């Protein structure tokens with residue numbers, strides 16, 4: 447992420463623990479967080495201050511325009527839903543310790559946390575989370591709203607579909623395609639393609655359920 451010389455403004459939509467990590471990345475990159483919103487007051491983190499009510503309560507009253515937004519909501523389906531109803535522009539948040547190839551592409555609203563690595567010719571979609579120390583190797587395609595959890599390792603030519611969550615410390619061997627809205631459990635070793643909506647756990651990874659979200 448290019449370090450700003452003058453302060454740039456950004457708003458954060460979501461005020462839980464994930465929002466705290468995003469805020470730290472933004473402040474490190476010389477941003478000012480002008481507003482923080484949340485739809486669920488009960489989920490607000492104790493360290494999040496001055497949190498305004500989100501757009502759900504009254505979509506037309508919400509200040510959609512203005513400073514760009516980062517959707518700081520960890521649940522992939524909720525992040526996707528919010529991105530559908532907000533009419534805002536989006537910012538990215540990339541920790542200065544992340545190593546990102548010049549030939550990779552990163553979509554709007556995406557966050558990349560400390561120590562993550564993104565290797566050449568990889569494409570990361572919109573509103574994706576590349577979490578702490580995740581390793582996304584060459585020629586990957588990561589769909590919109592996906593989450594690659596801390597310390598997950600994706601080998602070369604891996605695909606992760608829209609909205610899929612790869613759990614903490616999971617490993618995906620080369621050329622595997624994970625469908626959309628899948629859940630890959632913590633520590634799972636994925637050695638073959640995974641169909642849409644599947645939850646996979648263990649070593650080798652086995653499907654324990656397939657459930658299309660309602």
Ligand SMILES: CC(=O)SCCNC(=O)CCNC(=O)[C@H](O)C(C)(C)COP(=O)(O)OP(=O)(O)OC[C@H]1O[C@@H](n2cnc3c(N)ncnc32)[C@H](O)[C@@H]1OP(=O)(O)O
Pocket residue numbers: 577595596612613614629630631632633634645646647648654
């Ligand atoms: C900064 C951050 O915090 S980022 C957050 C990152 N979060 C994660 O990585 C969490 C990943 N989540 C998991 O691993 C969860 O266990 C899930 C989503 C895979 C499964 O959750 P559920 O659907 O609720 O399944 P449930 O807990 O009922 O378990 C079903 C079975 O799978 C097994 N199982 C669940 N997770 C795993 C796993 N990661 N590895 C191996 N087996 C597992 C359970 O032991 C259980 O087995 P049993 O039927 O023999 O008793």
